[in-house]
Amino acid sequence: MKSARVNGESNDLEFRIKLPDGSIKWMLSKSDIFFDGENIPSRMIGVNIDITDRKNLEHQKDVFIGIASHELRTPVTSLKLFSNIIINQARLEQKEQVLKSAQIIKSQTDRLMRLVDDLLDVSKIQAGKLELNYQLFDVPEFVDSIISETKHFTQSHKIVYKPGDLEKITGDKERIGQVIMNLISNAIKYSPRADCIIIKTKQKGEWAIIEVQDFGIGIPKEEQGKIFDRFFRTTDAKDKNISGFGLGLFISSEIVRRHGGELKVKSTQGKGSTFYFSIPLKQGHSDE
Numbered sequence: 001m002k003s004a005r006v007n008g009e010s011n012d013l014e015f016r017i018k019l020p021d022g023s024i025k026w027m028l029s030k031s032d033i034f035f036d037g038e039n040i041p042s043r044m045i046g047v048n049i050d051i052t053d054r055k056n057l058e059h060q061k062d063v064f065i066g067i068a069s070h071e072l073r074t075p076v077t078s079l080k081l082f083s084n085i086i087i088n089q090a091r092l093e094q095k096e097q098v099l100k101s102a103q104i105i106k107s108q109t110d111r112l113m114r115l116v117d118d119l120l121d122v123s124k125i126q127a128g129k130l131e132l133n134y135q136l137f138d139v140p141e142f143v144d145s146i147i148s149e150t151k152h153f154t155q156s157h158k159i160v161y162k163p164g165d166l167e168k169i170t171g172d173k174e175r176i177g178q179v180i181m182n183l184i185s186n187a188i189k190y191s192p193r194a195d196c197i198i199i200k201t202k203q204k205g206e207w208a209i210i211e212v213q214d215f216g217i218g219i220p221k222e223e224q225g226k227i228f229d230r231f232f233r234t235t236d237a238k239d240k241n242i243s244g245f246g247l248g249l250f251i252s253s254e255i256v257r258r259h260g261g262e263l264k265v266k267s268t269q270g271k272g273s274t275f276y277f278s279i280p281l282k283q284g285h286s287d288e
């Protein structure tokens with residue numbers, strides 16, 4: 001209400017009410033403020049909408065995603081294990097056709113595993129159960145180790161690392177690694193015609209800044225605000241048939257936010273994108 005008065009914009013508010021019989025209803029209140037000739041708010045017109053059904057459905061969807069991803073993990077893990085066994089056996093017996101088929105099963109299983117893990121993370125985030133384990137670690141050393149891991153899945157791009165003055169930070173090393181890996185794999189995936197990706201780490205006051213730059217398809221201005229939403233993918237990414245589920249940036253921005261920092265993007269369509277995030281050098285005060 002206060003912000004609507006200041007900005008003169010329409011105001012949406014979701015809240016819960018308890019009815020006399022004890023049941024809970026979710027309401028959406030939409031209102032518009034009208035100003036008189038001297039720009040003083042004079043009237044407010046609005047509606048209250050019962051959105052309980054929509055809220056319940058959303059909750060059921062979150063529960064379903066949680067259960068389904070949890071249940072899928074066990075069969076996918078055994079698929080992965082057994083496809084590895086078949087690959088080794090086929091190599092030993094020099095059975096080319098079996099080897100090829102098993103390698104396809106393995107790479108598709110890896111893809112499925114990534115989706116299941118992402119869905120599990122999403123359901124943890126929705127339930128407020130994403131836990132962080134803080135430790136002090138050396139950033140340049142860690143970034144180097146991530147870059148050497150990427151060599152397994154890209155021959156097309158050269159990853160150039162420019163370490164600045166940033167040394168150690170305190171954070172969840174594994175989760176921050178997941179963010180960096182997500183940004184690098186996006187940078188590779190969304191720059192099919194380029195051959196270089198630049199990573200920079202630096203210190204700015206009390207903050208560590210980590211950035212990943214590519215020279216790829218870029219993101220149009222009007223879509224830049226949406227790419228951190230769950231399941232959102234740009235029209236360009238879909239038109240160009242680049243595979244993905246639209247979860248990596250949602251998870252990454254949540255990981256960074258939970259550290260007390262922010263994940264942002266600067267991008268020009270057709271020229272490339274720079275994703276960068278901040279993490280406070282010292283933790284302890286910002287985690288909820």
Ligand SMILES: Nc1ncnc2c1ncn2[C@@H]1O[C@H](COP(=O)(O)OP(=O)(O)O)[C@@H](O)[C@H]1O
Pocket residue numbers: 182186187190214216217218219227232233234235237238243244245246247248249250273
């Ligand atoms: N480096 C990038 N260059 C261009 N577009 C990007 C880049 N990174 C992300 N995007 C856009 O943001 C969307 C969401 O990214 P993400 O959550 O990682 O999902 P996914 O990669 O699975 O599609 C992508 O589908 C793509 O449209």
Ligand SMILES: [Mg+2]
Pocket residue numbers: 182185186244247248249
């Ligand atoms: Mg991605």
